[in-house]
Structure formats: C-alpha cells, structure tokens
Amino acid sequence: MNVLDFLITPAEACKRTGPHDQIVFSSRVRLARNLKGLPFPGHAKKADRLKAFEALMPAVAGLPQMGEAPFAEAMDKLSAMDKQLLVERHLISREHAAKNAGSGFVLNQEETVCVMVNEEDHLRMQALRPGLQLKQAWLAIDAVDSSLQERVEVAYAERYGFLTACPTNLGTGIRVSAMLHLPGLVLAEQINQIIQAVNKLGLAVRGLYGEGTEALGNIFQVSNQMTLGESESDIVERLNKVLLQIIEHEENARLKQVAEKPKVVFNHIGRAYGVLSQSHSISSKETMNLLSLLRLGVDLGMFGPTPKSLVDELFLCSQPAHLQIGHPEKLDAEARDAFRADLLRQRMKAVPGPDHTKVASKPE
Amino acid sequence: MRCQVCKKAAATVHLTQIVENQVKKVDLCEACAKEKGVNDPTGFSLADLLLGLGAAQKMEEATTATGAEVVCPDCGFTQADFKKSGRLGCSKCYEVFADGLDALLKGMHKGTQHKGKVPPAVRRTADVRAKLTQIETDLKAAIAREDFEQAATLRDELKHAKKAAQEA
Numbered sequence: 001m002n003v004l005d006f007l008i009t010p011a012e013a014c015k016r017t018g019p020h021d022q023i024v025f026s027s028r029v030r031l032a033r034n035l036k037g038l039p040f041p042g043h044a045k046k047a048d049r050l051k052a053f054e055a056l057m058p059a060v061a062g063l064p065q066m067g068e069a070p071f072a073e074a075m076d077k078l079s080a081m082d083k084q085l086l087v088e089r090h091l092i093s094r095e096h097a098a099k100n101a102g103s104g105f106v107l108n109q110e111e112t113v114c115v116m117v118n119e120e121d122h123l124r125m126q127a128l129r130p131g132l133q134l135k136q137a138w139l140a141i142d143a144v145d146s147s148l149q150e151r152v153e154v155a156y157a158e159r160y161g162f163l164t165a166c167p168t169n170l171g172t173g174i175r176v177s178a179m180l181h182l183p184g185l186v187l188a189e190q191i192n193q194i195i196q197a198v199n200k201l202g203l204a205v206r207g208l209y210g211e212g213t214e215a216l217g218n219i220f221q222v223s224n225q226m227t228l229g230e231s232e233s234d235i236v237e238r239l240n241k242v243l244l245q246i247i248e249h250e251e252n253a254r255l256k257q258v259a260e261k262p263k264v265v266f267n268h269i270g271r272a273y274g275v276l277s278q279s280h281s282i283s284s285k286e287t288m289n290l291l292s293l294l295r296l297g298v299d300l301g302m303f304g305p306t307p308k309s310l311v312d313e314l315f316l317c318s319q320p321a322h323l324q325i326g327h328p329e330k331l332d333a334e335a336r337d338a339f340r341a342d343l344l345r346q347r348m349k350a351v352p353g354p355d356h357t358k359v360a361s362k363p364e
Numbered sequence: 365m366r367c368q369v370c371k372k373a374a375a376t377v378h379l380t381q382i383v384e385n386q387v388k389k390v391d392l393c394e395a396c397a398k399e400k401g402v403n404d405p406t407g408f409s410l411a412d413l414l415l416g417l418g419a420a421q422k423m424e425e426a427t428t429a430t431g432a433e434v435v436c437p438d439c440g441f442t443q444a445d446f447k448k449s450g451r452l453g454c455s456k457c458y459e460v461f462a463d464g465l466d467a468l469l470k471g472m473h474k475g476t477q478h479k480g481k482v483p484p485a486v487r488r489t490a491d492v493r494a495k496l497t498q499i500e501t502d503l504k505a506a507i508a509r510e511d512f513e514q515a516a517t518l519r520d521e522l523k524h525a526k527k528a529a530q531e532a
Contacts, residue, residue: 146484149485159477226472228475229475230475
C-alpha cells in the first residue's frame with residue numbers, strides 16, 4: 001500500500017480545528033506496552049521480534065477502534081521517502097523510521113490513532129487530536145489499549161504496572177504531550193524562564209521532532225516525564241493545567257509585545273512576508289522560522305481573511321519529504337531550497353500584504 | 365569531586381532539581397555537561413541525565429554486595445548491557461535487577477508503586493477474588509451470630525461464585 005495515497009492531504013489535515021488551536025497545534029497521548037513472555041525488541045533475537053510482529057500486526061489492524069481498512073505495513077516495505085513523510089506528519093518517531101524487517105506501523109483512516117510495532121517497546125500506541133484535547137486523546141487511546149488487551153496478553157506486574165524496555169516509561173507507559181506555537185514568549189525573551197519553570201514541575205520541553213531536536217519555528221513540545229506512582233488521569237490533568245498557564249502567558253506576551261514594541265513585531269512579520277513571497281532559494285530552517293512569524297501575523301489579524309490552516313499547510317509542505325512528492329529523481333538540498341522557494345512564492349500569492357493597522361493596538 | 369559521567373575530569377557543573385520535594389543532584393565536568401546539553405534549556409532534563417548514570421551505578425552497588433555478576437535467566441541480559449543502553453532486556457529483568465532498580469525508580473518517578481490502569485483481565489480476577497472474600501466474611505459473621513438461615517444462603521452463594529470463577 002502506498003503511504004501517499006493513504007494519507008490525508010496536507011490541506012485537509014491542516015483544516016482540522018480544536019480548542020486553543022491558535023497556540024496549541026495538537027495533543028497526543030502515547031502508551032507503551034510489551035507482550036508477556038517475549039524479550040523487549042531492543043534485546044530480542046530476530047525470531048522473537050518476528051513473533052511479536054506477527055502476533056501484533058493483525059491484532060492491532062483488526063481492532064474496532066482502527067476502523068475500516070487501516071494502513072498496516074511492515075517497515076521494510078516502506079521506502080525511505082515514505083518513512084520520512086510519516087516522520088514529518090509526526091506519525092512515527094525518527095527511531096522507528098530507521099527500523100526495517102520485524103517492525104511495523106498501523107494507522108487508521110482518520111489519522112487519529114497510530115501504532116508502532118517493535119519500536120523501543122513491542123507497542124507504542126498513540127492518539128492524536130487537534131488543539132488542546134489531552135483528555136479526549138487519553139480516553140481514545142485507553143479504549144484502543146483495553147480492546148487490544150482482550151486479544152493479547154501484555155507484560156504487567158502489580159508493583160511496577162506495565163513493564164517497558166526503558167525504566168523511564170514504567171508503570172503507566174504514558175506520554176502526554178502537546179505541540180505549542182510560542183512566538184510571543186520567544187520575542188519577549190521569556191521562553192527560557194518558562195522552560196525552566198516547566199522543567200521544575202517534572203515536565204519536559206523539547207523541539208519539533210521530540211527528544212534532542214531543535215525548537216524550529218518557535219514550536220515546542222511539552223510532555224510529562226514521570227510515569228510511575230501516579231494515575232493516567234492525574235498526569236493528564238496536571239499537564240493540562242500547566243498548558244493552560246503557558247497559553248495564558250503566550251497570549252499576554254503577544255499583547256504586551258504589540259503594545260510596547262509594535263515596530264519590532266510588525267518589522268519581523270513584514271520582513272517574513274517579504275522573504276517568503278519573494279525568495280528563489282530558501283532553507284527549511286529559515287522557512288520554519290519565517291512561517292512562525294507569518295502565523296503570528298495571521299493570529300494578530302494582519303493578513304485579512306488568510307486562514308491559519310494555509311500557514312500550517314506550508315509548514316508541512318516545505319519539509320524535505322513533502323517537497324520530494326511529484327519528483328521521481330531524488331532532490332539534493334540545493335534543488336529542494338529552490339523548489340521550496342517556488343512553492344512559497346506561488347502559495348503566498350493568496351496572502352494579501354501585511355496591514356499593521358488591523359491589529360488591535362491596546363490589549364483588552 | 366569527579367564527574368559522574370566520564371569519572372575522570374573534576375566536576376565543575378553541579379545541578380540540583382527539586383521535583384515533588386525530592387532533591388536530585390548531578391555533578392559533571394564541563395565537557396560532559398556540554399555533551400549532555402546541560403546549557404541548552406530546550407534539550408536538557410535531569411531525569412534523562414540521571415537515567416544514564418545513576419541507574420548503572422545503583423545496580424553496580426547492589427550487585428557488588430553479593431559479589432557475582434547478575435544475569436537475567438530468561439534473556440541473558442547483564443548489568444553491563446544496562447549500563448550501555450539504559451534499557452532492560454525483558455519483563456523478568458525487573459525482578460532480577462529489582463534491588464538496584466528501586467533506588468533508581470525512586471529518583472525518576474513520583475513513586476515506586478503503580479497507581480494507574482490495571483489490565484482488564486487482571487481487574488476481573490481481582491473483582492472475583494474480592495467478591496469471594498466478601499461472601500466468606502459475611503458467612504463467618506452469620507455463623508458467629510447463629511443466623512443459620514442466612515449462613516445457608518451465603519454458603520450456596522459462595523459455592524456458585526466459586527464455580528463461576530473456575531469456569532471463567
């Protein structure tokens with residue numbers, strides 16, 4: 001099965017809306033599980049890994065929660081480009097993209113539930129929702145997990161809960177996270193304070209693609225770190241509270257920057273518009289950072305009726321694998337930079353020039 | 365004081381994090397601190413760091429007490445493997461390496477007793493067991509107060525419940 005044919009188009013995917021989606025791109029809840037009686041994937045011999053793979057792929061794909069005709073494929077059947085596409089859509093981890101025979105991936109048609117088989121654990125299941133919807137995501141993945149456990153027996157101990165390859169995931173195996181767009185806090189130079197405060201609460205702040213990645217485009221992922229000694233709903237609730245606070249700080253930072261340093265804000269946004277609509281070669285990194293400013297401008301009302309879904313779509317379409325779509329030959333970095341600029345110039349035609357007079361000058 | 369990661373250079377970076385009233389400390393040399401991204405607030409978190417070194421150390425301490433190297437009988441996993449990867453080999457490893465792990469988990473998580481979801485099958489078994497215990501208690505109480513009519517009803521109920529549990 002072809003990944004590209006299965007996936008929802010970027011335009012469609014970006015039109016999804018949820019609560020607080022000006023600041024929160026998406027919410028996700030991941031559960032880690034392992035089969036009883038088989039070694040964890042990282043330490044398993046090929047035969048044992050295959051045994052887990054063969055037991056889990058049909059069991060997962062057949063779950064009622066995966067709906068009609070889900071995408072289910074072995075990782076060695078996917079091309080490097082397919083895998084990269086899935087990484088860019090945040091449907092698989094970079095680690096999983098490097099996996100081959102004996103690992104697999106299952107995704108439902110709505111792209112709200114996806115399961116990695118034989119990543120670090122036998123099962124990494126996640127539910128995704130647009131905007132801030134942590135509880136909904138938890139309830140969705142809890143249901144998937146419960147019905148899967150009627151079909152396979154997972155490793156569990158009364159004391160330690162669900163057993164995972166890495167002790168950092170032990171107990172609930174839960175990772176609750178949200179992807180946030182925080183240009184206001186970055187412009188106000190308050191972001192480091194926020195990150196430190198969030199760290200002190202035992203939560204992690206990471207870049208766009210998870211562990212060890214850069215915060216490109218002012219996008220940050222906030223997630224829980226502790227998984228043992230606390231129930232799933234407590235973890236979800238705690239993270240939700242912290243996120244609501246971050247959202248409030250971001251909103252305040254935006255209002256404050258516009259009120260106190262309007263020239264700085266409008267200058268950044270105006271220049272971003274200029275470069276995005278006029279360049280002939282542009283790197284992925286620069287694009288992300290400029291699109292972040294464009295999105296801020298859209299949120300502030302500077303670009304008239306331009307929907308933020310257009311900006312989000314450009315975020316996605318300017319990533320390397322998405323740019324490669326429609327080009328049979330492998331593009332090198334230079335060619336990609338040129339195609340990226342072409343795409344942006346073309347799509348930016350639909351965006352009217354920035355109008356700073358449309359921005360409410362005083363915070364309400 | 366030596367760096368906890370390379371164990372060679374002198375530790376000049378001392379980190380303290382207070383999580384849920386537990387103090388966690390790490391001492392590092394400058395090179396290791398840089399490598400671990402300590403200065404980069406976006407990438408750094410103490411738990412990740414603690415996992416890499418504290419775990420192996422604590423397990424070492426636990427095993428040097430007994431002398432012999434501990435090997436998981438199910439999957440052949442050793443402490444050295446854990447030190448290298450920060451991961452365990454299989455479910456059994458959690459029992460085999462329990463001594464060292466407990467100290468590690470204490471520093472890493474909110475507690476060392478699981479308080480979350482219970483697998484549906486385990487919960488059902490627990491429910492049945494709880495029900496049987498309840499009937500037995502009621503039965504004893506009925507006998508004690510010489511309410512033999514009630515006791516007879518409970519005895520039948522217990523018999524049915526036990527039979528149902530076996531069939532399930």
